[in-house]
Amino acid sequence: MTIKTFFDIMNHMVRRSQAAVIEVVICFALVCVGVLFVPELVNAQSTAAANPGQTGGELYTPRYLPPIVQGAMGPADLVFLIYKYLMGLVGIVAVGVIIYGGVLRTVSADIGKIKQSNEYIKNALKGIVLLFGAQVIFNTINPNIINISRIQSALQPKEKITPRQFTEIGISMTDEGATSTAITAAQTIQGAVNLYGGAKPELAAKLQSCVDCASPSFGGGGTFIVKQGACFGAGCQTNRNLIAALNVLQTKATAAGLQWRMTEGYPPTVDHMSSCHFNGTCVDIGLMGSITAARVNAFINAARAAGLNVVNEYSVGSNPQSFTTTTGGHLHVRL
Incomplete structure (x- = not known):
């Protein structure tokens, strides 16, 4: 070839x-x-x-x-x-x-x-x-x-994970000696267990979630005075619609020459008969200055004009009332 x-x-x-x-x-x-x-x-x-x-x-x-x-x-x-x-x-x-x-x-x-x-x-x-x-x-x-x-x-990953065999290290995994403390469902809301620290179990058991709440003095737009210590803990809150009504009340009370401040908000500092204190939909208010029937009645009229319901827990004024949980003269206010 x-x-x-x-x-x-x-x-x-x-x-x-x-x-x-x-x-x-x-x-x-x-x-x-x-x-x-x-x-x-x-x-x-x-x-x-x-x-x-x-x-x-x-x-x-x-x-x-x-x-x-x-x-x-x-x-x-x-x-x-x-x-x-x-x-x-x-x-x-x-x-x-x-x-x-x-x-x-x-x-x-x-x-x-x-x-x-x-x-x-x-x-x-x-x-x-x-x-x-x-x-x-x-x-x-x-x-x-x-x-x-x-x-x-x-x-491609820079490092490859290689599974290794499990090695016993001799630490016991049994539950011997373990203890636990039962808490109620209400105590878990808003960190109530840590909030009250066991000092006020009756309040922790009643506490509910705050309903559409904001701080009346920080972010809530409140123009009224909040008493130092009006709420348990560092934060003080109340319902947003209630804050708006309290702002209207502040305008009407100022026009009538009356000064006031919020003395109890959410979380509450003492026990109350009204459950609204435990969900932020009501507050307690205290008049500043002399407490007379005329001034109490004038403030109640201003609050009602702002769309609020008022329970008079002073000893003077229109329809005064007292309860077993009342700790001092004030006005109970809610929407």
Whole structure:
């Protein structure tokens, strides 16, 4: 067989196989994945199950691959190592095609063969230019497009958590000697247990959630005076609609020459018969200055004009009342 006959046979085979090249490559890639990777993944899982305390450095070990990809520490790492490998492989193939075209041009006297060899050489050179030219263009536009380290760090964790076998440390997990204190549901509202600190259990048991409340002096827009210590704890609150009505009362009382202040809000400081004290929908008010029937009645009229209901717990004035929980003269006010 002459060299010319050999190249004729090669050209004939190339023409016959051009249509099946892509299918062959895809099938070969699938076979490689199935044969080279899947068995190792199964083996790695079974090994981990048999040795739970083993702390390997790799998730799997790819077999029968070029040395450049043997150090892959995960799928993302493997993809970029294969990419680097193929970059060099394409260059080798391009050089091989150029050599083949040169030999074909040298040994052939046929004009058609010479043109064909020229095409081989030109196409190989075009491939090299396109391959490396694309990298140059991408690097010029935005180096991050082909920054393998940056992409790899985004796709693959920097540290891999390896589960270890549980080790007993000798601390007893039994409940021997443990004690508990039962609390009521009401005591859990608004942190009542910590709020009263066990000093006022009767209040903690009655306390409810404050209904649409705000601070009358901080954020509630209150223009009236709040007595120091009017509420238990650091915060003092009452219902927002009640605050608005008390602001109206402040205007009317000022016009009548009366001064007053809120003496009991939410959370309450003492026990009350009215449950509204335990949800922030009512307050106690004290007049400032002399307490006379005329001044008490004038203030009650101003409060009713502001849309408030008033219970007089002073000893003077209109319809005075007293209860077992009354701790001093005041006016009980609610919407």
